[in-house]
Amino acid sequence: MSRDTLINEIGEWLIDQTLTEPDIVVMFEQVCFRLRSVGVPISRARVTWPTLHPLFQAETILWRLDGDIEFEQFRHQDDASEEWKRSPMAMMLKNNITEFRRNLTGPNKLLDFPILDDLAEQGFTDYLIIATSFEGNTGAELHAQSRGLIVTWSSDRESGFSDDDLAALKKIQRRFAAACKMAIRMRIAKSVTETYLGRYAGSRVLDGAIKLGDGETVQAVVWYSDMRDSTKLADTMPAADLLALLNEYFECTAGAATRFGGEVLDFIGDAVLAIFPFENEEGRKQAIRMSTMALEESQAMIEDVNARRRANGDMPILFGVGINVGEVLYGNIGVADRLAFTVIGPVVNEVERIESLTKSLQAAALVSEEVAAQDPEKWTSIGMQSLSGFARDCELFALKSQVESKSGSVTAQKAQLKVVTP
Numbered sequence: 001m002s003r004d005t006l007i008n009e010i011g012e013w014l015i016d017q018t019l020t021e022p023d024i025v026v027m028f029e030q031v032c033f034r035l036r037s038v039g040v041p042i043s044r045a046r047v048t049w050p051t052l053h054p055l056f057q058a059e060t061i062l063w064r065l066d067g068d069i070e071f072e073q074f075r076h077q078d079d080a081s082e083e084w085k086r087s088p089m090a091m092m093l094k095n096n097i098t099e100f101r102r103n104l105t106g107p108n109k110l111l112d113f114p115i116l117d118d119l120a121e122q123g124f125t126d127y128l129i130i131a132t133s134f135e136g137n138t139g140a141e142l143h144a145q146s147r148g149l150i151v152t153w154s155s156d157r158e159s160g161f162s163d164d165d166l167a168a169l170k171k172i173q174r175r176f177a178a179a180c181k182m183a184i185r186m187r188i189a190k191s192v193t194e195t196y197l198g199r200y201a202g203s204r205v206l207d208g209a210i211k212l213g214d215g216e217t218v219q220a221v222v223w224y225s226d227m228r229d230s231t232k233l234a235d236t237m238p239a240a241d242l243l244a245l246l247n248e249y250f251e252c253t254a255g256a257a258t259r260f261g262g263e264v265l266d267f268i269g270d271a272v273l274a275i276f277p278f279e280n281e282e283g284r285k286q287a288i289r290m291s292t293m294a295l296e297e298s299q300a301m302i303e304d305v306n307a308r309r310r311a312n313g314d315m316p317i318l319f320g321v322g323i324n325v326g327e328v329l330y331g332n333i334g335v336a337d338r339l340a341f342t343v344i345g346p347v348v349n350e351v352e353r354i355e356s357l358t359k360s361l362q363a364a365a366l367v368s369e370e371v372a373a374q375d376p377e378k379w380t381s382i383g384m385q386s387l388s389g390f391a392r393d394c395e396l397f398a399l400k401s402q403v404e405s406k407s408g409s410v411t412a413q414k415a416q417l418k419v420v421t422p
Helices: 003-018 024-037 088-094 114-121 139-144 163-197 199-206 230-236 239-259 281-311 346-360 400-407 410-418
Strands: 044-050 056-064 070-075 099-103 126-133 148-155 215-227 263-268 271-278 319-335 338-344 365-368 379-386 393-399
Touching (some): 003 024, 024 056, 044 163, 088 099, 088 126, 088 148, 126 163, 148 163, 163 199, 199 263, 215 281, 215 338, 239 263, 271 281, 271 319, 281 319, 346 365, 393 400
Antiparallel strands (some): 056 070, 215 271, 215 319, 263 271, 319 338, 365 393
16 A cells, blocks of 8 residues: 555544544644654654633643653743744744744754754754644734644654655645644633633533523532622722732632632622532532632631732722522523523522621621531531521521631620621
């Protein structure tokens, strides 16, 4: 069987990959080994593509014949690194160049970029970069619009790449780019939906739960926090400073919830609505533990933030947290063409009312009896409290450590709290 036929078979295999949702890392590794198996002398290859992610601006995979394949994500930076500025890829994108080749040994040797010196020292002989756009753009537009990929191919064969090798790499890369296109877009779609909807809600939406009324009943610990004096702050602070303050507050609340497995469903002004879903009794205990640990972390974080703010002469950030547990309806609400994926139900309404009492009862956090029962040594009862809009009163609990630190006496503080009702 001729090599052209074998190259075509690799191309057909890649076309088949476009009809699935391939793992890009696995697919790239297989492409490299398949090319090696038909005589294309690659011994190192890297594919890089821009992405849309709140933390990362690009992703890359490095394959080496004698090493493990590596996947890496590059964080957003205000300024490009010196290494990037001095790379051939940066030069290509700046000058609309889609192909770049250098011989690293022999009479045509040209080492005009630092990376080429490094590769030559490692024994590589030939270096090729191909930029492939997903939409027919030039190299510069490819980078600016985050549509496409760049692959570097390196050889350690003494004679480097032949003309037939170069033709095979160009042909295969176009088909590889086609297979990557949908996979990268799915990665971006997953990143965007998780960023704006949360991990679980995002996966539900991508799985097809996008109709008005789509939803399910789930058991969950519900967390609700709200910042105090936000109206006053908004009236007295420059917009940029207020935005920075809100993000700092959200890091202490929503950030703490997500770090302990919670799902942030909504930012309601300066309020945070999150859930810790569970399926069974053991899951219930774990969800309550995680929500409590998130609360403790949020309190520790805000203490550090406020110490710094006070030292700078700034107002401290104050907020209350309510935590409840029970059954919620989790799904789409809104209108047919504009939906929100969230939770509704009495438990959600209760937790909002519970949080609203933190201000009048001078408590940083209040939880329901079901939450406090999981770790009774951590909580102290402040008695039965009425919740606005609910016929029955419910017993609420405050963190024992905070009650003691305020009054030096749990009993005295409980008596003080009981007499203050909404």
